[in-house]
Amino acid sequence: MKKLLFLIIALGFAGLVGFRAYNAYKAKAAGPAPGSVRESKSSGRGGGVALIRVPLVDTAIASEGTLEDKVSLVGSLRPIAEVQVMSKIAGRVEKVLVDVGDVVQAGQLMAQVEDREIQQQIQEAEASLSVARASIRGREAELANVIRQVKRFRELHEQNLIARQDLDDLITRQQSAEAQLELGKAQANQAEANVNQFKINLENTRSNAPMDGFVGKRNIHPGALVAINTPIVNLVDLRTLRMVINVVERDIVRVNKGVTAEVSVDAFPGRTFAGKVLRVSPVMDPATRTGEVEIHVANPGNLLRAEMFARVTLDLGSSRRSIVVPREALVYKGDQSGVFTLEGSVARFRPVEPGLTQQTSVEIVQGLKVGEKVIAMGASLLKDGDQVRLRGEGPPPGRGGRGGGSSPASKM
Numbered sequence: 094m095k096k097l098l099f100l101i102i103a104l105g106f107a108g109l110v111g112f113r114a115y116n117a118y119k120a121k122a123a124g125p126a127p128g129s130v131r132e133s134k135s136s137g138r139g140g141g142v143a144l145i146r147v148p149l150v151d152t153a154i155a156s157e158g159t160l161e162d163k164v165s166l167v168g169s170l171r172p173i174a175e176v177q178v179m180s181k182i183a184g185r186v187e188k189v190l191v192d193v194g195d196v197v198q199a200g201q202l203m204a205q206v207e208d209r210e211i212q213q214q215i216q217e218a219e220a221s222l223s224v225a226r227a228s229i230r231g232r233e234a235e236l237a238n239v240i241r242q243v244k245r246f247r248e249l250h251e252q253n254l255i256a257r258q259d260l261d262d263l264i265t266r267q268q269s270a271e272a273q274l275e276l277g278k279a280q281a282n283q284a285e286a287n288v289n290q291f292k293i294n295l296e297n298t299r300s301n302a303p304m305d306g307f308v309g310k311r312n313i314h315p316g317a318l319v320a321i322n323t324p325i326v327n328l329v330d331l332r333t334l335r336m337v338i339n340v341v342e343r344d345i346v347r348v349n350k351g352v353t354a355e356v357s358v359d360a361f362p363g364r365t366f367a368g369k370v371l372r373v374s375p376v377m378d379p380a381t382r383t384g385e386v387e388i389h390v391a392n393p394g395n396l397l398r399a400e401m402f403a404r405v406t407l408d409l410g411s412s413r414r415s416i417v418v419p420r421e422a423l424v425y426k427g428d429q430s431g432v433f434t435l436e437g438s439v440a441r442f443r444p445v446e447p448g449l450t451q452q453t454s455v456e457i458v459q460g461l462k463v464g465e466k467v468i469a470m471g472a473s474l475l476k477d478g479d480q481v482r483l484r485g486e487g488p489p490p491g492r493g494g495r496g497g498g499s500s501p502a503s504k505m
Contacts (some may be wrong), residue, residue: 125210141296147482150471155461158417160449162409168338170327170401180319181297187313197302204325206298218287225281232277243267306330334390334397339383347409348386355406356390367391417454419469433475442477
C-alpha cells in the first residue's frame, strides 16, 4: 500500500515538472513581442524576462508654409429671435391650433381660452352703458326745460311780475340739473370703460403669434387650466441663425464687424454656410479674458436647426510665411507647449511658442527651425526620454538576450 502511494506522488511530481518545462520551452521559442525590447534584469523568483513596450511613432519635417490669417471657433447655433407665447388671462384652454414644427405667420391664432364668462360680462357692461346713455338723454331734456324756464322767469322778473326769490330757486334747479347731467356722463364713461376692459379680456383669451416662425415647443393641451403668464408655445425664427462665441484676446483684436465666416455642421458634411460678424464686444470678461463675438448665419431652406454644434472659420483677409508642423505634433506638458524631437531613438521634449492654428497644421513662432524632424503621430503619449520606434522600421534587437546583442538605444 505504501509503495502504491509513493508511486502516485512520484508520477504527479514528474507530470508537474514536465508541464512547467513545456511552458518554458514555448515562451522561449515565441521570443519577444514585436515592438518590445528584452530587459536582462530578472523579475520574480522564476528569473523570467520582463518586456518594455517601445511606442510606434511617425515623424514630420518642420517646413515653411503659407498661413492664411484665419480664426477657427466653435459654438452653438441659436435662433435669431425666440419668443415664449404666454397666456394673458387665467382660465381653461379651449383649443390649441398649432403643434411642434408648424410654420406660423404673425397674428395667427394659436390657442384659445374659454370666453363664455367674459362674453356675459361684456353684455352686462353694454347694457349698463345703454342705461347710462339713456339717463343722459333724460337729464339733457330736463336741463333744457329748466333753462327755458329760467329765461322766461328772468323776463318776468325784469317786468316786476315775479319775485327775485322765485328766479333764484329756478337758477338753482338749473345748476342741479347741469350737475346731474355731468354725473350721468361720467357714469356713461365708466360703463364704456368697463365694456372696453371686458373686450380686452376677451382678446386676451386668444394667443396670437407675435412674429413669423416655427413652433419649437408646445406646453399646453386643450382642457388644461392656465394662470396668467403660463407658457403655451415657444416660437423661433430660423430664417437667420446667430452664434455668440467667446473669443480669446489674442484673436478678438483681429476680428472686426463685417468679417465673413464659413460655418459647417456635422449634419451636412462637406457643405458650408455663409455667415458674417455682426457685433464684437468692446469689453472682455475679466475671469476668462475672452470677449463675445456675435455671428449671423444664413439658413437657406431652413436646413439648419437651433442648438446644432457648429464650427466657424473667420477669414481675416491676410497671409504670411511661417514655420509649420502637423497639429498632432504640438503637445502640452502642464502649461508649457512643445514638440518632441528625435535623438537617435530617444524622444526629447522641446518647448516652443505656437501661433496660428489651421485645420491640419500649427504655426511655430519660436523654438524650432525649418528642416528639423519632429514626432507627429503618437507624440501625445510620450514623455521626455522615452525610446521610440519609427513606423515601418523592424523591431529593435533584444537587450540582454541569448545572442548578447544590444538595442540601438543601448549604443547611444
